[in-house]
Amino acid sequence: MSIVSSDAFSVEKHVAVAAVRRACLVTCTVFNQLVRDRTDTLSKEDESPVTVGDYAAQAVINTILKKAFPKDHIVGEEGADALREESNTRLKERVVALATNALKEDLINGGESQWGLGAQDELSSAAMLNAIDEGNDTGGSNKRMWTVDPIDGTKGFLRGGQYAVCLSLIVNSRVELGVIGCPNLPTDPAHPGGEKGCVFIAVRGQGAHQITLSGNGAVKLPYFHSEKSYVLQSEEAKHTNVPLIRRVSEELHLSEWGMDSQAKYCCLARGEGAVYLRMPAPTTGDKKPYEERIWDHAPGSILVEEAGGKITNSEGAPLQFGLGRGMGENRGFVATIDEGLHGRVVSAIKRAQLVEDATEAKSTP
Numbered sequence: 001m002s003i004v005s006s007d008a009f010s011v012e013k014h015v016a017v018a019a020v021r022r023a024c025l026v027t028c029t030v031f032n033q034l035v036r037d038r039t040d041t042l043s044k045e046d047e048s049p050v051t052v053g054d055y056a057a058q059a060v061i062n063t064i065l066k067k068a069f070p071k072d073h074i075v076g077e078e079g080a081d082a083l084r085e086e087s088n089t090r091l092k093e094r095v096v097a098l099a100t101n102a103l104k105e106d107l108i109n110g111g112e113s114q115w116g117l118g119a120q121d122e123l124s125s126a127a128m129l130n131a132i133d134e135g136n137d138t139g140g141s142n143k144r145m146w147t148v149d150p151i152d153g154t155k156g157f158l159r160g161g162q163y164a165v166c167l168s169l170i171v172n173s174r175v176e177l178g179v180i181g182c183p184n185l186p187t188d189p190a191h192p193g194g195e196k197g198c199v200f201i202a203v204r205g206q207g208a209h210q211i212t213l214s215g216n217g218a219v220k221l222p223y224f225h226s227e228k229s230y231v232l233q234s235e236e237a238k239h240t241n242v243p244l245i246r247r248v249s250e251e252l253h254l255s256e257w258g259m260d261s262q263a264k265y266c267c268l269a270r271g272e273g274a275v276y277l278r279m280p281a282p283t284t285g286d287k288k289p290y291e292e293r294i295w296d297h298a299p300g301s302i303l304v305e306e307a308g309g310k311i312t313n314s315e316g317a318p319l320q321f322g323l324g325r326g327m328g329e330n331r332g333f334v335a336t337i338d339e340g341l342h343g344r345v346v347s348a349i350k351r352a353q354l355v356e357d358a359t360e361a362k363s364t365p
């Protein structure tokens with residue numbers, strides 16, 4: 001891959017791949033230590049976990065993005081407020097050390113070191129926390145902005161499963177570029193026990209590719225044909241509507257495959273799964289369904305589209321990336337590589353919802 005190219009978003013692609021690969025240096029380091037040491041984890045207000053890995057990976061990505069594109073906006077999942085509390089000084093020091101190392105280290109097969117830090121460019125802790133907070137943009141429809149999810153599937157990360165480092169570029173509400181690093185994903189679906197660590201790259205109109213985390217090879221997606229037809233869904237039951245997805249899967253003779261993070265989109269795009277299906281978890285009383293966030297779907301959505309697939313909400317409408325940090329009313333998401341199957345899934349969801357409504361009506365006194 002050359003920096004000098006007439007392809008649209010060529011520089012952005014190189015910077016994004018360098019940023020994701022450097023952030024993966026952080027997450028791999030933390031993964032090897034933290035899974036044994038939960039003191040490096042905090043709970044956020046919504047009770048979801050956040051680790052030193054999330055903060056440090058966001059610091060790395062934002063530092064690189066701001067160096068390359070100072071005027072661009074960044075919508076990042078994490079904020080640094082908790083790290084400024086005195087009780088979290090040790091955690092802050094870990095974050096700063098991890099991010100500094102990842103920004104200075106040479107990337108294997110790099111050719112991208114200009115996006116890291118030079119030996120002299122030590123960032124202060126305050127500058128590193130400010131870099132994390134560069135991600136506090138509110139999003140919106142008429143701007144050029146990056147989305148950053150430094151660790152998607154943090155729960156998966158903590159349990160030793162799949163997680164993903166996710167970055168996208170959105171211009172005037174349209175996703176133009178997506179890069180997803182999956183350090184725990186096998187590079188070859190035919191050899192699940194083999195080498196792990198993939199980076200997935202999609203640029204609007206230029207297709208989708210997979211390289212290894214160490215920067216080798218480039219395979220165009222999709223390239224695999226799974227013998228079984230899988231519906232990829234969240235591993236966390238609380239993040240989705242498990243019974244509804246079961247009904248749809250049974251009707252379409254699909255096998256269920258639970259996986260954490262946007263690694264699901266990656267597996268779909270390379271041909272391992274047939275459907276990605278996410279439906280809002282049922283709520284009780286006046287509680288509104290969870291509002292999905294743009295950083296959780298922008299990179300995965302362009303990956304699916306550039307692999308030749310289709311992604312919409314469960315009613316067949318396009319996903320909204322210009323509404324702010326959130327994606328508006330949650331109707332669930334359906335993605336497939338096979339267009340005909342997409343229509344069948346949307347119809348099967350409608351039927352499953354009718355059964356769900358009838359069952360609910362019967363059980364309401």
Ligand SMILES: Nc1ncnc2c1ncn2[C@@H]1O[C@H](COP(=O)(O)OS(=O)(=O)O)[C@@H](OP(=O)(O)O)[C@H]1O
Pocket residue numbers: 048077149151152153154155156233234235236238239240259260261262281290293296
């Ligand atoms: N209640 C609820 N409903 C739906 N989604 C939620 C919910 N709570 C959180 N999240 C977001 O889900 C992200 C993890 O993605 P997945 O659900 O695909 O994977 S997982 O199996 O749950 O790990 C996860 O991303 P990370 O926070 O980056 O891990 C959250 O943004």
Ligand SMILES: [Mg+2]
Pocket residue numbers: 048049077154
């Ligand atoms: Mg989170």
Ligand SMILES: [Mg+2]
Pocket residue numbers: 149151152153295296
């Ligand atoms: Mg996420």
Ligand SMILES: [Mg+2]
Pocket residue numbers: 054077149150151152153154
């Ligand atoms: Mg996250």
